[in-house]
Amino acid sequence: MTTEHLDRLRPALRRAGVDAAWISDPANVRYLSGFTSGEDGKVLVTPDGATLYTDARYTVQAQQESHLPTLIARPPATYQDAAAKVAGLRVGIEADHLTVAAYDDLRAHWPDATLMPLRGLVQALRVVKTPDEVAQIRAAQALADRVYAEVRPLIRAGVTELSVAGEIESRLRQAGAESAFEIIVASGERGALPHGRATEKVIQDGELVTIDMGARLNGYHSDMTRTLAVGRPGDEMRRVYNAVLEAEEAAVAAVKPGARAADLDKLARDILTRYGLGEAFAHSLGHGVGLQIHEGPGLRGTSEDVLEAGMLVTIEPGAYLPGMGGVRIEDLLLVTESGHEVLSRAQKESV
Numbered sequence: 001m002t003t004e005h006l007d008r009l010r011p012a013l014r015r016a017g018v019d020a021a022w023i024s025d026p027a028n029v030r031y032l033s034g035f036t037s038g039e040d041g042k043v044l045v046t047p048d049g050a051t052l053y054t055d056a057r058y059t060v061q062a063q064q065e066s067h068l069p070t071l072i073a074r075p076p077a078t079y080q081d082a083a084a085k086v087a088g089l090r091v092g093i094e095a096d097h098l099t100v101a102a103y104d105d106l107r108a109h110w111p112d113a114t115l116m117p118l119r120g121l122v123q124a125l126r127v128v129k130t131p132d133e134v135a136q137i138r139a140a141q142a143l144a145d146r147v148y149a150e151v152r153p154l155i156r157a158g159v160t161e162l163s164v165a166g167e168i169e170s171r172l173r174q175a176g177a178e179s180a181f182e183i184i185v186a187s188g189e190r191g192a193l194p195h196g197r198a199t200e201k202v203i204q205d206g207e208l209v210t211i212d213m214g215a216r217l218n219g220y221h222s223d224m225t226r227t228l229a230v231g232r233p234g235d236e237m238r239r240v241y242n243a244v245l246e247a248e249e250a251a252v253a254a255v256k257p258g259a260r261a262a263d264l265d266k267l268a269r270d271i272l273t274r275y276g277l278g279e280a281f282a283h284s285l286g287h288g289v290g291l292q293i294h295e296g297p298g299l300r301g302t303s304e305d306v307l308e309a310g311m312l313v314t315i316e317p318g319a320y321l322p323g324m325g326g327v328r329i330e331d332l333l334l335v336t337e338s339g340h341e342v343l344s345r346a347q348k349e350s351v
């Protein structure tokens with residue numbers, strides 16, 4: 001990794017009115033340094049440079065992965081080393097991550113620095129991906145598509161949700177990736193749970209099954225949902241499926257640079273409302289994907305985000321009917337100069 005991500009941060013620090021930043025959010029540590037164990041690292045960015053701090057478990061790994069000078073130390077030695085570098089500076093800290101205890105430690109060790117809590121400092125830089133990041137996520141999605149295609153024929157009446165999730169997980173592992181999150185397999189009535197993790201429930205004939213899965217490859221995530229039918233579901237669930245599919249396809253078609261996230265959410269919600277399913281759409285339309293499964297931009301009604309080329313977003317309307325079941329269909333899209341490219345290629349079924 002080059003210093004491209006760090007180069008994006010410097011103007012953002014100036015705009016935020018700080019001279020330096022203490023980065024503690026693991027995904028942001030990784031983004032700025034390349035060090036893949038961000039949960040055990042911190043990055044200090046100052047006007048003269050940047051330092052990765054981690055401990056002796058990672059001496060070799062940090063050398064191999066990080067393009068930043070690295071100091072191997074644990075607190076309080078970490079804070080003491082940094083104290084000299086931040087003296088007299090306004091230091092941005094990550095208000096949306098740093099604990100109160102860590103904040104107290106920094107204040108105690110850095111009496112000559114002014115700590116300035118900032119929100120979403122690095123996250124804002126991560127919403128537009130570099131070509132290398134796009135390539136990583138594209139590869140993760142291609143792998144997830146392949147695994148889905150392999151596992152789809154195994155999803156039939158008589159198998160458990162857990163066995164479906166197990167097949168997906170082990171194939172991702174064998175391919176050198178891991179599951180991006182705990183795989184959602186929600187069949188029949190359990191389809192009404194938007195985050196219904198796989199259970200021992202046996203899939204029955206006539207049920208819809210929602211599979212929400214992703215691959216994490218080199219730290220980057222993919223995300224995709226398909227709802228499929230085992231046998232022939234009842235008329236109401238088929239109606240719900242087709243309503244969600246219509247909302248999904250309409251929102252996908254509207255993705256382009258300049259599109260307002262809130263408008264996209266409304267577009268899908270209005271379609272579902274016309275089918276009497278507005279209340280059943282219990283979450284936001286989508287989200288950005290990258291080093292974290294959920295990152296900016298947020299595609300929800302209250303969002304002020306506007307799409308830009310280089311963003312990677314999900315479009316995932318759903319309808320959840322307690323006691324009956326549910327449907328969600330999700331694609332992963334790259335926003336391009338001319339509109340969008342759908343990265344998720346797994347087959348959507350006619351129900």
Ligand SMILES: CSCC[C@H](N)C(=O)N1CCC[C@H]1C(=O)N[C@@H](C)C(=O)O
Pocket residue numbers: 181182194195212223224225283284285286287293294316330
């Ligand atoms: C546990 S990660 C879930 C990944 C999934 N594709 C996803 O993002 N989902 C599933 C249903 C809703 C959606 C979600 O969690 N959205 C968040 C951003 C929300 O707050 O709406």
